[in-house]
Amino acid sequence: MxxxxxxxxxxxxxxxxMTTREEREQYLKQAFYNLxxxxxxxxxxxxxxxxxxxxxxxxxxxxxxxxxxxxAGSPSFYRFEESxxxxxxxxxxxxxxxxxxxxxxxxSVMCRPGSVVPNNTHFDTTRANVEYVKAEAVDLxxxxxxQPATWHPFKGNxxxxxxxxxxxxxxxxxxxxVMLTVTNNSGGGQPVSMANIREVKAICxxxxxxxxxxxxxxxxxxxxxKLREEGYADKSVKEIAREMFSYADGCTMSAKKDGLVNIxxxxxxxxxxxxxxxxxxxxxTEGFPTYGGLAGRDxxxxxxxxxxxxxxxxxxxxxxxxxxxxxxxxxxxxxxxxPPGGHAIYIDAAAMLPHIPALQFPGQALAIELYRExxxxxxxxxxxxxxxxxxxxxxxxxAAMELVRLAIPHRVYTQSHxxxxxxxxxxxxxxxxxxxxxxxxxxxxxxxxxxxRFAPMK
Ligand SMILES: *Cc1c(COP(=O)(O)O)cnc(C)c1O
Numbered sequence: 001m002x003x004x005x006x007x008x009x010x011x012x013x014x015x016x017x018m019t020t021r022e023e024r025e026q027y028l029k030q031a032f033y034n035l036x037x038x039x040x041x042x043x044x045x046x047x048x049x050x051x052x053x054x055x056x057x058x059x060x061x062x063x064x065x066x067x068x069x070x071x072a073g074s075p076s077f078y079r080f081e082e083s084x085x086x087x088x089x090x091x092x093x094x095x096x097x098x099x100x101x102x103x104x105x106x107x108s109v110m111c112r113p114g115s116v117v118p119n120n121t122h123f124d125t126t127r128a129n130v131e132y133v134k135a136e137a138v139d140l141x142x143x144x145x146x147q148p149a150t151w152h153p154f155k156g157n158x159x160x161x162x163x164x165x166x167x168x169x170x171x172x173x174x175x176x177x178v179m180l181t182v183t184n185n186s187g188g189g190q191p192v193s194m195a196n197i198r199e200v201k202a203i204c205x206x207x208x209x210x211x212x213x214x215x216x217x218x219x220x221x222x223x224x225x226k227l228r229e230e231g232y233a234d235k236s237v238k239e240i241a242r243e244m245f246s247y248a249d250g251c252t253m254s255a256k257k258d259g260l261v262n263i264x265x266x267x268x269x270x271x272x273x274x275x276x277x278x279x280x281x282x283x284x285t286e287g288f289p290t291y292g293g294l295a296g297r298d299x300x301x302x303x304x305x306x307x308x309x310x311x312x313x314x315x316x317x318x319x320x321x322x323x324x325x326x327x328x329x330x331x332x333x334x335x336x337x338x339p340p341g342g343h344a345i346y347i348d349a350a351a352m353l354p355h356i357p358a359l360q361f362p363g364q365a366l367a368i369e370l371y372r373e374x375x376x377x378x379x380x381x382x383x384x385x386x387x388x389x390x391x392x393x394x395x396x397x398x399a400a401m402e403l404v405r406l407a408i409p410h411r412v413y414t415q416s417h418x419x420x421x422x423x424x425x426x427x428x429x430x431x432x433x434x435x436x437x438x439x440x441x442x443x444x445x446x447x448x449x450x451x452x453r454f455a456p457m458k
Contacts, residue, residue, distance in 0.1 A: 003415075004317065004320050004321050004324060004415050005317075005415070006317060006411075006414055006415065007311075007313040007314055007317050008057070008314075008411060011058060016044055016045075017041055017042065017044075018044065018375075019042055019044065019375050021372065021373075023042070024042070024371060024372055024375055025372065027039070027042045028368065028371065028372060032441070032442075032452075032453035032454055032455075033364075033368055033438060033453075033454035033455065033456070034449075034451070034452055034453060034454060035048070035367055035368070035371060035377050035378075035379070035380075036048075036449065036450050036451070037451070038371070038377065042375075043371075043375055043376075043377045044374065044375030044376065045374070045375065045376045045377070045413065045417055045420065045421060046377045046409070047344075047376060047377060047378050047379075047405075047406040047407050047408065047409075047421070048377050048378065048379050048407065049379065049407045049409075050257060050343045050344065050407040050408060050409050050410060051254065051256045051257055051407075052098075052256035052261075052262045052263060053262075053409035053410075053412060054256075054260045054261065054262065054305075054409060054410035054411060054412070055409070055410065055411040055412045056260065056261065056262075056301060056305070057260075057304070057305075057308055057411075059304050059308070060260070060261070060300075060301045060304045060305055060308070063297075063300040063301055063303065063304045064297040064300055064301055065297075066297075066300055067295060067296040067297025067298075067299070067300050068296045069295060069296045069297075070296070071288060071291070072288055072290055073290055074290055074291065074296045074299070076296035076297070076299040076300050076303075077095070077290035077291060077296070077299055079299070079300060079303045080093075080095065080299035080300070080302055080303045081093045082303070083302070083303035083304075083306050083307060084266060084268065084302075084303075084306065086307075087218075087238060087241055087242060087245070087306055087307075087310070088215070088241075088242075088245045088251060088253075088268055089242060089245050089246060090245070090248075090250055090251065090268035090269060090270055091269070091270045091272065091275075092250075092268060092269050092270070092271075092272065092275035092278075093266055093267075093268050094266060094267045094268070094275070094278060094279060094282055094289055094292055095264065095265070095266050095286075095289075095290075095291060095292030095293070095294050095299060095302075096264075096265045096266055096267055096282070096286050096292050096293055096294075097263065097264065097265065097286060097292070097293035097294060098254055098255075098256060098263060098264065098265040099125065099214075099216060099252055099253060099254025099255075099256070099257075099265040100125040100126075100129060100254075100265075101265060101285070101286055101292075101293065102252040102253065102254075102265050102266060102267035103125060103126050103129040103252050104129050104132070104285075105267055105278050105281045105282060105285075105286075106177075106212070106250075106252055106267055106278070107129050107130055107132070107133050107135065108133055108281060109274055109277045109278050109281065110176040110177055110274070111130065111133045111134075111135040111176050112133075112134075112135070112176075113133070113134035113135070114134070114135070114136075114174060115133075115135035115136070115174055115175070115176050116135065116136045116138055116166070116170050116174050116175050117130045117135055117136070117137050117138065117175070117176070117177060117178075117179060118138045118139075118140050118158075118163055118166055118175065118178050118179070119137065119138070119139060119140070119158075119178075119179040119180070119181055119214070120139070120140060120141050120156055120157065120158040120179075120180055120181055120184050120192060121139045121141050121145070121156075121181060121184050121185075121186045121187055122137045122139055122179075122181070122186070123181060123185050123186055123214065123216075124186070124385075126179070126181070126214060126252075135176075138166060140158050140159045140162040140163055140166065141155075141156070141157070141158065141159060141184065141187065142155070142157045142158070142159045143159070145184070145187050145190070146187075146400060146401070148188075148335065148336070148337045148338065148346075148348045148351070148401065148403075149335065149338055149348075149351075150338065151338045151339055152190075152339075153191075153193070153224075153228040153229075153339075154190070154191050154192060154193035154196060154224075154228070154229075155184070155187075155188065155190035155191075155339075156181070156182070156183050156184030156187075156188075156190035156191050156192045156221075157192050157193060157196040158180060158192070158196060158200055160196070160199050160200060160203060163178070163200065163203055164203060167203070167207055167209075172207035172208065172209055175207075175209050176209075176210075177209060177210045177211070177212050177249075178200060178203075178204050178209055178210075178211050178212070179211075179212050179213070179214055180192055180196075180197060180200060180211065180212075180213050180214070180248075181213075181214040181216075182213055182214070182215060182216075182217060182218055182221035182244065183217045183220055183221045183224070183341065183342050183343070185216065185217065185343075186381075187337070187346075187401070188337040188341045188344075188346050189217065189220070189341025189342045189343045189344050189346075190337075190341055190342075191220070191221045191224035191225065191228070191342065192221060193225065193228075193229050194225050194229055194232070194240070194243060194244065195229070197244055197247050197248075198247060201247040201248075210249035210250065210271070211247065211248050211249055212248060212249060212250045212251055212252065213244065213245065213248045213250075213251040213252075214251070214252050215245075215251040215252065215253045215258075216253060216254045216257040216258060217257050217258050217342055217343060218241055218244065218245075218253075218258055219237060219241065219258045219309040219310050219315065220258065220315070220318075220319075220342030220343060221244065221342070222237045222238075222240040222241040222244060222310075223237050223240075223312070223315040223316075223319065223342070224342060225240050225244075226240055227319075236310075236312070237310045237312055237315060238310045241310065249269065249270050249271065250267070250268050250269035250270060250271070250274075251267075251268045252265070252266075252267055253265050253266050253267075253268070255302045255305065255306070257343070258306070258309045259302045259305045259306055259309070260301075260305030260306075260308055260309050260410055260411075261298065261301045261302050261305050263294070263298060264294050264298050264299070264301075264302050266292070266302075267282075309410075314411075318342075318408070318410070319342065321408070321415060321418055322340055322341070322342070322343070322344070322345060322408055323339075323340050324415075324418065325340070325345050325406070325408075325418050325421060325422060326339075326340035326345045327340075328422045328426075329345070329347070329422060329425050329426065329429075332426050332429065333429065334347060334352060334425060334426070334429050335347065335348040335351035335352050336348060337403070343407055343408060344405050344406055344407040344408060345405075345406045345408075346381070346403045346404070346405050346406075347366065347403065347404040347406070347425075348401070348402070348403060349362040349363040349365070349366045349380075349382060349402045349403060349404050350362055350363075350382075350401065350402035352366065352429070352432060353365060353366060353432055353435055355433065356435065356436070356437040357437065358382070358383050358387075358398035358399070358402055359383060359387065359396060359398055360436075360437025360438060360439065360457055361380065361382065361383055361384050361402075361437055361438050361454075362382070362402045362437065363380035363381065363382035363383070363384065363402045363403055363404045364380045364382070364384050364438050364454065365435050365436065365437055365438055366378075366380075366404050366428070366435065367379065367380050367404050368438070368454075369428050369435055370404075370424060370425065370428060373424050373427055373428050374420065374421075374423075374424035374427075376406075376421055376424055378404050378405060378406050378407075379404070379405045379407065380403075380404060380405075380449065381399075381401075381403040381404070381405050382398075382399050382401060382402035382403055382404075383398040383399045383402060384440075384448070384449045384452065385399065385449045386399035386400075387399055406421065436456055436457050436458075437456075437457045438454040438455065438456055438457060439454065439455055439457060440452050440453070440454055441453045441454065441455050
């Protein structure tokens with residue numbers, strides 16, 4: 001069968017407000033050409049992020065009704081803990097309101113000023129939380145990571161030679177933990193292989209350094225291993241996920257991704273001493289350790305979502321649909337990060353719009369045009385987000401890549417929505433030479449992409 005069908009039926013619908021191009025032009029002006037400032041109801045297909053945007057299943061909604069809101073010792077916590085332990089296997093499980101809260105607690109307890117934390121690639125909140133405790137966040141991806149057009153089955157891998165060099169250079173005593181982000185979100189949702197996890201673990205063991213996983217998209221990573229790594233084709237995704245976690249000493253998790261919920265996260269560790277300190281901090285800022293900033297019903301929804309995301313019919317559908325989107329535009333000459341990622345397609349806007357200089361934001365220009373053309377909201381991941389201004393010279397240096405991310409929310413859009421997105425991208429691609437860059441008229445001193453005001457170049 002060639003037709004991709006959703007392995008679920010629709011029980012509740014959310015109407016989409018359709019808009020005209022004239023209306024969208026108006027909304028763009030009102031939002032100062034910043035897609036974060038649009039009212040979401042004026043977006044037809046929202047591919048800004050897969051975080052917290054999942055549709056919940058009938059099982060999750062019924063679990064929500066079982067939510068027990070006791071302050072301490074809620075049965076909802078124990079169901080949540082059991083579901084997490086079943087897959088992740090760690091001894092201590094602490095709920096948090098989302099992934100970044102788990103990060104803040106982990107790094108506050110484990111790092112000191114001058115510590116160094118290696119990661120395949122830090123996600124932006126992870127990096128910010130490492131730097132907040134005055135530690136240094138070091139990215140060690142393999143070289144292929146920076147080559148958008150190069151195909152590699154596990155482009156999210158960590159460069160293990162670079163890890164050894166870093167340890168030799170700064171000394172193992174300055175490295176309180178090594179992290180691996182699965183999948184590697186910041187550059188294409190690319191997977192990390194089991195062999196790489198094992199190799200990183202072996203290096204960590206040699207130097208007595210704990211290994212943590214940033215586990216946000218653990219199910220997608222496990223499915224990539226099943227599809228691409230020798231020896232895993234006959235294993236279930238759950239077995240593969242368990243093996244991934246068996247090499248780690250703990251993890252941080254945003255349940256807003258592969259937990260299939262709208263809010264929540266958790267922190268895990270096998271180290272009881274650390275867990276005690278982490279629980280003390282949890283009580284200070286999140287809540288009692290059996291709810292950690294979440295309602296009992298949220299814990300119930302996560303308990304179910306973590307199991308549902310491992311359904312292989314679902315993962316097969318998700319990967320097939322995202323791959324279909326990627327192939328259809330790439331085969332028509334739209335440059336994307338190859339191969340397509342587990343949760344998103346990333347268009348290489350620098351290659352698609354070579355006439356727009358990096359500091360006139362080709363990614364922003366493309367994202368705006370997709371909204372104007374078809375009401376599709378995507379996310380610039382380029383110089384708007386990551387350009388760096390030298391504090392001494394004041395010279396602005398562009399980001400390493402100019403990308404536009406089309407992130408696919410879990411179970412929200414159907415295959416005909418995907419066809420509509422393909423059509424819109426190809427229409428914009430046809431008149432790519434006519435696109436113009438943008439300049440920033442007003443910006444905040446950090447995380448400027450959320451609030452900056454833009455104006456089109458003449
Ligand atoms: C989303 C995300 C986080 C942060 O989680 P939040 O729930 O948004 O705080 C951390 N790491 C990765 C890889 C993520 O994708």
